[in-house]
Amino acid sequence: MAGTEETIFTWGAPPLKFGPGASDEIGFDMAQFGAQRVLILTDQGVARSGVAHRIADALTRYGITSEIFDGVHVEPTDDSMHKAAEYARQQGPWDGFIAVGGGSVIDTAKVVNLLTEQGGELMDYVNPPIGGGKAPTGRLKPLIAVPTTAGTGSESTAMCVMDILAMKVKTGISHWRLRPTMAVVDPLLTMTLPPEVTAASGMDIVCHALESYTARPYATYPAKTAEQRVTYCGANPVSDVWSERSMSLIASSFRRAVSHGADDRTARSDMMLAATFAGMGFGNAGVHIPHANAYPIAGMVKDYRPSGYPPDEPMVPHGQAVSLTAPEAFRFSFPSAPERHLRAAELLAPGADIADKPSEQLPSVLIDLMREIGIPNGIGAVGYSEADVPDLVPGTMKQQRLLSTCPREVTEDDIAGIFSRSISNW
Structure with a gap:
């Protein structure tokens, strides 16, 4: 089968019990x-x-x-x-x-x-x-x-x-x-989460859904044997369904969960469903550049201490780390599947008046959301500058399992550019 394309995808998830109580x-x-x-x-x-x-x-x-x-x-x-x-x-x-x-x-x-x-x-x-x-x-x-x-x-x-x-x-x-x-x-377990934690955790859901939905399609990989199959198999019809549904729930409930989370059981429940659905998507399709970039952003943290989290040591919460380069990452991946990026923007902001330029629609939706819920403005807001970019890039390039899921080939120069243009997002 050497030289042929993959014809098989895999999908798995655990049995689920969901609901208050x-x-x-x-x-x-x-x-x-x-x-x-x-x-x-x-x-x-x-x-x-x-x-x-x-x-x-x-x-x-x-x-x-x-x-x-x-x-x-x-x-x-x-x-x-x-x-x-x-x-x-x-x-x-x-x-x-x-x-x-x-x-x-x-x-x-x-x-x-x-x-x-x-x-x-x-x-x-x-x-x-x-x-x-x-x-x-x-x-x-x-x-x-x-x-x-x-x-x-x-x-x-x-x-x-x-x-x-x-x-x-x-x-x-x-x-x-x-x-x-x-x-x-159990959605009741999240009712007392601080707004900052709700916002950061929710951005992790957003990136899970978006990255799996825009991942390299499974049928574009070289054919594998049973022994060679890995957990991340690329975008596939089953993962797509869960990712799309997750984005729809995010659109209707994320902002409410951040601003009224202590009182809005429906918003909390929808965000728990969105997280689980996105897990069912990316847990099989995979994630790519935003998550690969998040690893060195979190791993090389200097003095940043986020509000709402334990103050005893510096940290960049995972949900913040994945979101900080996401707008620029999706500008990069847009040419690989324009229709997917446009569909994602529509799901996350149905009926919104967003950018006219197609490649800017998804980044625009993300930036509007991040600004509204209080996500830091780029990697500069968590302590990094242009001088740190050469040190951040190797940490991303070590994440080849994730980068291989990107629908475009990614070089060190590409990643450096994404970091540089993500010093600030607005």
Whole structure:
């Protein structure tokens, strides 16, 4: 089949339980897997809310004992994931895991499940060229993902992301066995999120939907054997459906969730659906330049401390990092599929009076949204300048798994130009 184009695409997602109060049924859900002892992973902020303890009580009602590990790091690192895995190894064995939190918690739980069940070191499994890219060889333990933010869609996906501290770069692990066994999505868990977190997390949904919708089509890749297939297979008819639906929900609910999130249950519910739907899209089609650029933006952070997040250390929240170069990235990718970019602009801003120039319509829609919800104005607003661009580019170029999903070939000069033109977006 050498030299021929791909004719097969893959799509996967976990069983989903969605709705207000869904998290109260987790005891029943975990009991169906025969679990008797479960580790609940969360972060300190979520732990203070009492959600993890409420889930522990739900487990007890079904005869399941549990412990809570609340040491997950917001925007996880290789070090924080190693510490979580070591705790799980020392306190185990476990019959299953429950992740209660945002993408940081769910991604950490995926790594804990992998390392406690398969053994080895974290870098053995990290995507090449940064890590060894080793594939898990057997089934992992049941993992129920309970998102408390509307953003990452990690409850639907088969990948996890982390900062590699020594290299100052973000990367991840990608394999279908990492996908949670079940996603339990309860909109009530997001009602108290600060507006800044709602905005940043929501921009992650926006970029997931847009990047998967504009990804390189699966049929343009060289044909693969079964052993060569990877999680990201390119834009395909099934992922397209979920991405489009996610964008429609974002258009009707995102601004309301940011401005009236404490009172608007419908907006919160729609954004949770949008996050899960976008996860079902990008978790199979893939993401490209905005996410590849986000890794060095977050990994090389200097002194930026975002409002609404823990103030103890500098960080660029993932949802901000992916959005800062998105307008320029979609200007770059526009020639590859104009109709897709125009359709996306229409879905995100139906009936809006947007730019006349076709290539400016999607960037214009994004910039208007970002300005309205308080996203920083480009990478300059989070501490970077033109002088930092040569240092940012290598971190992006290491993300070849993502860049290969871009519908246009991407060079170092292309990425440098995108960063330079994203110092400010308006």
